[in-house]
Amino acid sequence: MSKDGLTNQIRRLRFDNGEMTQQALAEKVGVTRQTIIAIEQGNYTPSLTLAMKIARTFNKTVEEVFKLD
């Protein structure tokens, strides 16, 4: 969980989508692999645009990928 209480399902969604690698997801949304790692670990809160791009990659809504506890 990030400092601002945001959790995400990216790791699970990657595995549900044919074990997509972090690198593949990073290339699809146009960021570095390190940023995907930081988001998954809750060390970085993505911008709204990036959150929407990630959600769209998995055909989910932003709320289904990110949750505010």
Next chain:
Amino acid sequence: MNRVLKYAWYQLIVILIATLVMAATLGLAVVYWRGKEFSALIPLGLFALVHFYSLFFPLKAGEIAFDERDKEIKDRATRIAFTVLWYVFVLACLIPLLVIGNGSIHVMYLGWLIFFAALILKITWSIAVIFQYGRGGCNE
């Protein structure tokens, strides 16, 4: 390793090497070339290597080198570097006043002040970048 992080390390190493070579040259100049101590400044030309990063580490085709997180880290590092620079600058202006009082300072003091300001800015920026990536990316 992230490209911005790699650049920060590269910059720190270049500055360290240039400073060490300058210190060694200054030592030699003081011992062997009396009156030509300014020749010790020649190795400072090595600092120019900082601007040749892209030449030594070219961007691979299709590589995403910079994103919003990198921008955030870079911007924060720049803010930190300028804050530190401001305090150093204020100290550098006050110290002669406290030490010399109403006397005068050597004209070279201003030149050195600007040089060290640039150096401090670069060093602080690099350290701030390394620290920010290090804190959030131990498994990267």
